[in-house]
Amino acid sequence: MSKPKQYVSRAGTLQEAMATVAKLAGVVTEAIGRWGEVEIIVRKREKRRSWEQNKLQRKWCAEAAAQGDMTAEEYRGFCKLHFGVPILRRDSEAFREVYDRLIRPRDYAEKLELMQEPIDSQVTRLMTAAQKTEYLDACWQHFTSLGFRLTDPNLKGMDPAQYKEAA
Template identity: 65%
Template sequence: MGKPAAKPFVSRASTLQEAFAAIAKLPRVLTDAIQLWGDIEIIVQKRPVRRSVDQNKLQRKWLLEAEAQGDQTAEEYRGFCKLHFAVPMLRWELPEFKEKYDRIVKPLPYESKLELMQEPLDFPCTRLMTKDQKSRYLDAIYQHFTGLGMRLTDPGLKGINPSEYKEAA
């Protein structure tokens, strides 16, 4: 029987003050890690930028606009978008997501998958995305709904920076 598995210590910082607060915890973390694992690795790396509040607001706005023009609720459209646009992207780009999704969710009937994507279960998809992934996800949503003839708010009118979201052509 080997040593018990433990989660790695992860601390995120955007300011020196946050970094110093994380450093203050390191002596104890390093002591515990070396006692538990022996050899350890210390890595400092750039943190990927996660989706933005503006991106989330735009998605919600579009889903409400689709609800007003279509035959489903915003939450039903949200579940559809997660299943059809977010899941394929995450399966392709995140091996851990693919493994768990394929093992647990993929065998379910289509209707169950749609339910799983919606509240109250709300299978995590977009909260796992980086800002770039969320931009591509929003592109897919925009293309889908405007392709159905729905009118969605132009992201430029919401003050969203073009570098954060590229509107579909």
């Protein structure tokens, strides 16, 4: 039997929350019918990584590829494995369990391949904005310590905590 899918609704305003509450009775009725028992959780929403952060990550990988000996996708896979996986393993018990069971036992070359297209294991897509900032900091440190020149998010007075693209 497949694991039931959870119902998630996000609200940033009282109006959005009330719209969700209006749907809740039907969702709970269906869930109890399918699963018997349900758990209802209300918690603070952690903002996911931003489009700007993702765009900067891709830009840095392309810049590294222009200066190094790997493709942008290979650098992306390297960063996901070396910087992203440790962050998610530290912060998510569910990620750590699945990663350790399915990917950790594999050899290094296979792990790198699993991080890249076409498999493209989810790593940065699962991150909060704060985790993605930590990830980008690690990427910046790594590449600039090797002498790579990357777009600096501090240009044009931009806050490095937000990693807005400066180019």
